[in-house]
Amino acid sequence: MRLFLFQVVLCFLSVFGVFCSPSKKRSDCLEDQGSSTPSFSLGTIVYLLILLSTGIDVVAQSKYGLKATTYDEYVQSVKVNPDKELINLEKFVPGLVLDIRYATADNFTGEKIYNLSRAYARKPVAIALKKIQADLNSQGLGIKIFDGYRPYKATVKFYEVYRDTTYVASPYRGSRHNRGCALDLTVIDLKTGQELRMPTGFDSFKKEAWPSTPVSDPEVRKNRTLLINAMEKHGFKVNSSEWWHYDFIGWQKFEVLDIDYEELEKK
Numbered sequence: 001m002r003l004f005l006f007q008v009v010l011c012f013l014s015v016f017g018v019f020c021s022p023s024k025k026r027s028d029c030l031e032d033q034g035s036s037t038p039s040f041s042l043g044t045i046v047y048l049l050i051l052l053s054t055g056i057d058v059v060a061q062s063k064y065g066l067k068a069t070t071y072d073e074y075v076q077s078v079k080v081n082p083d084k085e086l087i088n089l090e091k092f093v094p095g096l097v098l099d100i101r102y103a104t105a106d107n108f109t110g111e112k113i114y115n116l117s118r119a120y121a122r123k124p125v126a127i128a129l130k131k132i133q134a135d136l137n138s139q140g141l142g143i144k145i146f147d148g149y150r151p152y153k154a155t156v157k158f159y160e161v162y163r164d165t166t167y168v169a170s171p172y173r174g175s176r177h178n179r180g181c182a183l184d185l186t187v188i189d190l191k192t193g194q195e196l197r198m199p200t201g202f203d204s205f206k207k208e209a210w211p212s213t214p215v216s217d218p219e220v221r222k223n224r225t226l227l228i229n230a231m232e233k234h235g236f237k238v239n240s241s242e243w244w245h246y247d248f249i250g251w252q253k254f255e256v257l258d259i260d261y262e263e264l265e266k267k
């Protein structure tokens, strides 16, 4: 951003340079604006355009130095590798229940972050989730999703609200949610629709949320183990400080995206 401001200042100086010959005083300049038009050289215009375009590029990049993939770049990447497609999980996985907390104010930021209540993930992640749902359904259970693919701008917001990277992703690297390769979820009883009892609620910042923290209640312990095993059987790994967060193994092959759900759906 500092570089951008510097470039803006340069642009202004250049504009004045266009109207003012260096040998004239500032006061002369203002009076002479009309007659100084001929000094508007092609080189000056090109110089201004270059400055402006590089300034815009700096703004497009995150202030944390990460350039997230845009919608057009994403479309190109899917043409090259169809696995990169973001899949609407609600449509793809039968009976999937959504409780997208960031589409409400009921989350740790206290603000509504998404305009739409959606869960998306890259194609191999969606296929794995479908298998997990089938496994759980055979036991009278199902999945409830709290969050899937998350636009990069939301990760920046989370970090600026809560700067502890034990619980929120660093905006310098982005989140695995930004890559469409992480899911926040829990298990529900299909008969009642109720969530199985777990050590904490979603997005708890307590140590009880860590999968390694011992649990004294045998039912809660069993539920947590059931979820972790169901996910790990199909290629996910539980996060070390959140029992509800699962990374898809191989997430490194997928870029950080900054595409809103509205943008994904309008085209």
Ligand SMILES: [Zn+2]
Pocket: 147, 177, 182, 183, 184, 244, 245, 246
């Ligand atoms: Zn998560």
